[in-house]
Amino acid sequence: MTEPGSARAQGGERPTLAFRIALAQRAGGIVSPFFTALLAFFMGGLVVLFVTGKNPLSTYEAIFKGTGLNWLLPWETCAHPCSAALSLQQTLIQFTALALTGVAVAFAFRCGLFNIGGQGQYIVGTVAAVQMGIWFQGLPSALHILLAAGAAALAGALWGGIAGVLKATVGAHEVISTIMLNWIALWVASYLVTFGGPMQDPAAGTEAVSRPISEGAQLPLLWGSRLLQGLHVGLFVALAALLVYWLVLNRTTLGYEVRAVGFNPEAAAYGGIDVAKSYFLAMAISGAFAGLAGAMDILGWRPRLDLTFVQGYSQIAFIGIAVALLGRNTAVGIFFAGLLFAALRTGSSTRNLDPEVFRPELANNLTEIIQGLIILLVGAETLVLYLLKSGRRLRRRGET
């Protein structure tokens, strides 16, 4: 007899705080993500305070300075070459990859799939981009870039598609299969660039690094110089990806199918939607975004693939999970969450963080903790609501 619908409907007549916030969330409100991030930073600050005894505020301030965002503040003056500007370029470069991997995770999410295989898809993307960038020397630059980026997206799509096919045909859980695909991609790519591997640069001796891509395949710069890892046009690709993401989801039949399957696969099947096909497509498209992220990094600022990049830096794709979750899988949300995490990463990097204030190698781990806290808190909206309602007993909600 308990009709969940009726209870909620009539709740609308006499809205409680929790109900209003729940409504705001459904409408893509910012209250809860904002509090979530704040709460995570607060808890991260407590960690700093208790473990190191340092002042969390000054730590965060140092991290903020490291992000280069202070370049935007009118009262900050800047010498030449402006370190804040350089940092900001770094932040935006990281934003490019994070927005793309965030979109990747979010797209699968909207289909009800948890793609934690962004790392593997990113890696195969970098491999494809490097290879394409090495081949076809002398091709017109635009064409060459398109070819390399396209190949990377395709490779990512293929890698994600494997998990999609397994999910659609035998029902293998995408979390396990994508994790396994991550490790497979990692070791295969490692093999490719290590000494004796087919992609290793013989000119580099025994060093595990590929040949560099040809000049023509590199993305044009927007800001700064190539030598100092300036900001490349990949930023626009990321922004375009956010727009494409929104359009595909909300304005195309494909997006409609993906969302229907994500909300209720049985109803989708009843409506005539091919659920298996949607799973495959969602994973493939998700993988394509992650692969594209890899391409942007290779074509934009890291023209050769080496072992530390494959085994270490590629973890940036993992952070896409936190970006998508904090951004509530909306384009605007991913934009801001991507910016936040990009800032956190550059701000706490060895290069930018003032070691007097906080040891950079620890700051990196601190970001991981904050990331974990954010995912945890985003996953449990009830907690945020609970804290907002400050002690009043939480009524049951959203139950059958």
Added chain:
Amino acid sequence: MASDALVLELRGITKRFPGVVANDGIDFDVRRGEVHALLGENGAGKTTLMNVVYGLYRPDAGEVRVGGKPVVFRSPRDAIAHGIGMVHQHFMLIPVMTVAENIVLAKEPTQAGVVLDYEAARKRVRELASAFGFVVDPDARVRDITVGQQQRVEILKALYRRADVLILDEPTSVLTPQEASELFQILRGLTEQGMSVVFISHKLNEVLAVADRITVLRRGRKVATISRQGATEESLARMMVGREVLLRVEKPPASPGEPLLEVHDLRVLDDRRLEKVRGVSFHVRAGEIVGIAGVDGNGQSELVEALAGLRRPVAGRVVVAGRDMTGRSAREVLDVGVGHVPEDRLRRGLVLDFTLAENLILHDYDKEPCSRLGWLFPDRILRWAAELLRRFDVRGGGPRTLASALSGGNQQKVVLARELGREPRILLAAQPTRGLDVGAIEFVHRQLVEARVQAKAVLLVSLELEEILSLADRILVMYEGRIVGEYGPEVQEEELGIAMTGGRPVVEAA
């Protein structure tokens, strides 16, 4: 039998859910050795009240007394300790475990305090069953036994916990009329041994058949408690609904045309690869309603799913308007003009997190005018949705409202609007009124009759015999995956009931 000693009293029970008062100051009591029926429509608050008694809900106000002493139940464990047992409408049994394991769960006989003594459990179940005259196999897995047997396991579960008061929530909804009267026998046996029974139902005839006293609830309030003597179906119906109720649906005489849906020797497997539909043949003509009666789980769900393209049959043919649609996808079936009201609107009929507009285009989102070449046109969709919502009188929201925000009746109206709005030639309606209140039920019935008038072929699958009897022009009875009888609309309920238990294997030509 019934004495005046009160074993259970409820005083002024109030239970609120966000925005709804499910129970509003209800008084209710149970005497030793009586069957006390709790009568009311869907949503009247019967189950909520009993969940309060069973410790699943805590009342916002009021008091529960057992044997004259006030008690507070924090969980079912407390209720069980005070001798209260409950048989839920959806059985609380674990399908993969055995009957004995289900019965002793949480009060297991053990050796050395930890090791489960399965032998003792089996023995105890046997003793208990024979003491009350039940036949159950303690080692059978619950998923392998019939629904009627599962219900007995539920009752044994309560008896094993030494219940004095047994609450049964809509116990006959899954039973045939014969099984129901067997259940009534069992209940009488229990009351003779001094137990008390609370019998929750919305079926008037059953309440009159089994109860000593009857309490009627309407919209969370108690209307009255009366003795069975002198109560009639009409008077109870008036109390339950608050107005005169039309017990029979008005419909013009049938004028069936050519057959639009033909099914030949269809065989369908369920998810566990068991054959649930075993060679079914029938047809539905334009302008007639064919009802399929039967106890739940006799293959009706699988049959409808196969007809709707959601389940691939292993043998046989489905012909829709002259075209062989056997094994075609749901999309193809929908596109040749089949509408389908699924049996579970929350699980399948609606995407609750979609807006009403998005739900209304669930079948046609990829066609003009909703979209072209994969591009959606939100304005056209919203206009189309607004028009449909108006035509089908959906209240409580507009095209942009989330489906989850509507009441059950309005949700079902949205489903009907979608299915009928695309002007199908054939309508498959599976339990279209389940869980609805009287007003919504009348609406659904009118729509089905209207579809018939418009020369659509309507296949109605329902567990409610009354619904089938009042709507169908021809009635097919399904038992264990076969059609075991075909009847005209004048058939007696008893006759259908016998067929529903497989009692008469002879197929009677209509």
Added chain:
Amino acid sequence: MTVDAGTARRRLAGRRLFTTRLLAIAGIVLGAVAFWIALPPLTTRTVAAPIAIGIVAVACGIWAASRKERRLGWGAAASGVLGIVFGVLATRAAADHLEAVVTWSSLVSLALVYATPLTFAAIGGMFSERSGVVNIGLEGMMLMGAFFGAWGADVTGSWMGGLLLGILSGGLLALVHAFFSIHLRADQIVSGTAVIFLAYGITGYLYNDIYGDAGTPGDLAAVPDIDLSWLGSLPPHDLGGFLESSIGQVSLLTILALALVVLSSAFMFKTSLGLRIRACGEHPRAADTAGINVYGARYASVVMSGILASLGGVYLSIGFNHSFTEKMTSGRGFIALAALIFGNWRPSGALAAALLFGFSTALAPELENVESWAVYGTLFQSLPYLLTLIAVAGVIGRTVPPAAVGRPYVKQ
């Protein structure tokens, strides 16, 4: 009457299915044998033998597949084909190469080593999932156990201290997962992922803060080995020698893992508490209405899973590697989950799967020893992950997870 006939029919069908299944399993085994006879010590050099045995395996598989035992049947057929391919390849490889790869005793001992942490984590996962909570966070709990095991051993100077601190940390992290997924009804997979990130951050932070570039001290107290060299005196001499060289020295934790398989199996399927936990994972509302404290059972099970998973981590750091490095679990938690699924949510099945994965992990470095294969060194590292992927893809749908796993339970 009809009921009896039905039961009889079902029983008969059951028996027929059973023999089919047996044949399919025999096919799988034969496929493996086809490969095995081409390896040392047998080292068959004729191509015919693996082909003949492989064909029998394929035949078994197809026969079974045609009788509704599809997955196992096709598995047997695939195993036969693989057996033929690898068998033929092996007969054509130089015998001394094969010797380099296949030293059975060292493979067995390494397989046990690699299987130990997986077994702990997989059985931990069983507790959690049987109670209805998905535990993706096993990876993080293992990592916590690994770090705090090492740190505890360092600080207290005793492996016991390390072990205790290790399982305490894993249990605490599991408690976080439990709180979020049970009380706050967060998506269990999201919560599990979050817990992994937390573990990455916490262990990385503390590791860098405390040990930094120098790494954990070289003289960490280690979990002792148990001396089983007396096995060497068992007749016949070959067997004894083999046993001594493969399992003559076994870590205490490996023994514990094997004991745990038996103990947890008995607990889950023979005790009343086990019955209650399983009830919570199958149908929490039924368990609740029967009077079981569902939240309590789930909390206890999830914390138990954290304790067991962290034992696996303790083994990694102070049982086997004698050091801690960042993210040293490298996906083992996920492989353990796969082992759990593969093993049909049973301890014995999980152990079998863990041994299989352990074996493939042990094989990878051995393959590198073959001179002409050394180039592919890192490529072989992906072998266990590839195997897990295939296993998960092949077995799912045949194994049945607890019905309510992954769904938060809302008390009414």
